[in-house]
Amino acid sequence: MSGAPGFSLFWRTFILLALLLAGGVFAWVQTLRALEFEPRAVQAAQQIAGLVNLSRAALSHSDGINRVDMLKTLGHQAIRVLPREPGDSYEPYEEDRFSRRVGAELRAALGEESVVARSVNGQPGLWVGFVIDQDRFWLQAESGRGPQLAFGTWAIWMGIALVATLLGSIGIASLINRPLKQLSFAASRVREGDLDSRLDENTPTIEIREVNRGFNRMARELARVEEDRAVMLAGISHDLRTPLARLRLETEMSVADEEARRNMALDIDQLDAIIDKFMDYARPGETELHVVQVEALLAREAAGFRDTSRIRITSRVAPDIFVLADETELGRVFLNLFENSRRYGRGTYTGVAEVHVSAQRAGPWVIVSVRDQGPGVAPEKLPQLTTPFFRGDAARTAATGAGLGLAIVEKAMQRMGGTLELANAPEGGLVAHLRLQRAKAAPPAELGVQTPSGAPI
Numbered sequence: 484m485s486g487a488p489g490f491s492l493f494w495r496t497f498i499l500l501a502l503l504l505a506g507g508v509f510a511w512v513q514t515l516r517a518l519e520f521e522p523r524a525v526q527a528a529q530q531i532a533g534l535v536n537l538s539r540a541a542l543s544h545s546d547g548i549n550r551v552d553m554l555k556t557l558g559h560q561a562i563r564v565l566p567r568e569p570g571d572s573y574e575p576y577e578e579d580r581f582s583r584r585v586g587a588e589l590r591a592a593l594g595e596e597s598v599v600a601r602s603v604n605g606q607p608g609l610w611v612g613f614v615i616d617q618d619r620f621w622l623q624a625e626s627g628r629g630p631q632l633a634f635g636t637w638a639i640w641m642g643i644a645l646v647a648t649l650l651g652s653i654g655i656a657s658l659i660n661r662p663l664k665q666l667s668f669a670a671s672r673v674r675e676g677d678l679d680s681r682l683d684e685n686t687p688t689i690e691i692r693e694v695n696r697g698f699n700r701m702a703r704e705l706a707r708v709e710e711d712r713a714v715m716l717a718g719i720s721h722d723l724r725t726p727l728a729r730l731r732l733e734t735e736m737s738v739a740d741e742e743a744r745r746n747m748a749l750d751i752d753q754l755d756a757i758i759d760k761f762m763d764y765a766r767p768g769e770t771e772l773h774v775v776q777v778e779a780l781l782a783r784e785a786a787g788f789r790d791t792s793r794i795r796i797t798s799r800v801a802p803d804i805f806v807l808a809d810e811t812e813l814g815r816v817f818l819n820l821f822e823n824s825r826r827y828g829r830g831t832y833t834g835v836a837e838v839h840v841s842a843q844r845a846g847p848w849v850i851v852s853v854r855d856q857g858p859g860v861a862p863e864k865l866p867q868l869t870t871p872f873f874r875g876d877a878a879r880t881a882a883t884g885a886g887l888g889l890a891i892v893e894k895a896m897q898r899m900g901g902t903l904e905l906a907n908a909p910e911g912g913l914v915a916h917l918r919l920q921r922a923k924a925a926p927p928a929e930l931g932v933q934t935p936s937g938a939p940i
Contacts, residue, residue, distance in 0.1 A: 497656040504648040528588030534623050535593055535611050538564050542615050567612055567619035573600035576609065585609075662691040666698065678706035723758050729769035772807045774922040777842055777851060780810065784817040794825040794836040797891055804842050806849050807879060812895045813919075819888040820853045820915055828855025828912060849921045854914035859907040867894040868905050889915075 542564070575597040577583040586599040589611060598612030603621055611622045665682060672680040680702060682695035731751050738744040778800045785796040806813075821838060828836045842851045860868060871890045893903045896917060904916040 494656075496659055497652050500652040500655050501648055504651055508589050508648065513793070523526050525584075525588055528585045528592065530588055531609060531622075531624050532592035534624060535589075535597075535613055538620075538622055539613060539615055542620070551660060563621075563623040565621045565623070567621045571603055571621070572605075573597070573598070573603045573610060573612075576601040593782075662686065662688070662695075666694065669698065673702055673705065678702055678709060724755065727755055727758075728902060772809060772920070774805050775808045775810050775813055776802070777804045777806055777849070778802045780814055781817060781840055784814050785821065787818070788821055788825065792835065793829075794821065794838060796821060796838045796840065798840045800840060800842040804844070804849055806919040807922045808899045808901075808919055809895075812899055816892050816895050816917065817853070819892050823888045824853070824855040824857070824913075827878075828857030830856050831858065844921060844935070845918075847921050849919050851917040851919065851928075852914055854908050854912055856912040860905075862907065865905050865907070869903065 531642075578601070579585045582601070589599050591596050593611070593613060596614060596858075600610040600612070601607065603610045603623070606623070609624045611624070613620055613622065669680040669682055681699050684692060684696050685701060686692050686695065707877050730788060731748060734744055734747045734751070778798065779802075781798050781800060785798070788794045788796060824836045824838045828838070830837060837856045840851065841854075842849055869889045869892070871887055889905070890901075892915070896903045896919075899919065901917060901919045904918070906914055906916070908914040
């Protein structure tokens, strides 16, 4: 089964860092605004209060005639001073946090009787009402908010911040994930049989350095175990088969009873077959894939099962189906499946194992199905059938064998980049689905003996 969908470690790290950096930029902007808000409001209030005080001082030291002339003069300037009439209508200046702070600072500087408005008689601006010798006046100034940043300036600033955030996140995520990517690549090399992969043990990060050292120790141990296994496999054939050959020769020459001689020979053959099973299961994992014609290979492997009183194999595989596989490994897969059916897949009434082989294309794969008509296996025991030395039930225990057949099949399929799936057929019996890589070209030479599609082989 495929794993649950999700992000790769790089993208997860990238997204988390991008959110962290974006949150930091946002908090930084808010902090700057908060720190800049109060000084700007105080500065604006102080400037306007200074204008009011200057105007008040000028008007206070003028007599009535000069005060009227000065009012006329100031009425035509950028800073206007006008008489405050009883019928003047005005709107309070305080409408947000900034204006409330400016208003509070102006009243603190000019007195609580001062009036701060944002429009007088429909004319907008910052209006400050003050009193001189029982005479009331308005001073009109700018709004006091200061220049505002244009939208284009904000857009450029945010764009630069966004690009910097993305580039920083990519750089940091790559730096964090680089050791893990190297570890993943080295682990895949070891899985493929390259035990010489080594990681840097001098990296400055302590945790990564310890992980790399542990990985290198594991790779060295695996290489040593692989060497020991190669030595064992090289000697097992001679050390075990030589005594078996002597036993067979001694049996043929010394045992007079024909039935006893035949039974002893069968026992020796069984021991030899068990050795073959162990050798197949312990075989190294390196394989070289070639284009293989499935029909011809099936015919060749099925030719060894000629006793029709125990097994009959029928193939319905088209001759134009080719797969990428190791010919010897794939032949061993079919051989073990046929042998498994011969032993455990016999029909209840006929006592003959009827085996049906079919194949179909599925995108880049070819699914080869091998089905018998035996009693099948309990559903809860199906996942355990490929466990070495496991037998499904009492019926399957009745026959002799090493208990490695299906384990060998699964291991061989994995070496060829395919999969094995076991299930109970709806019509009865056990079915093995082999998923192999589909080949797009025919092999240069035919394999085995060709048989008509659908004919017994």
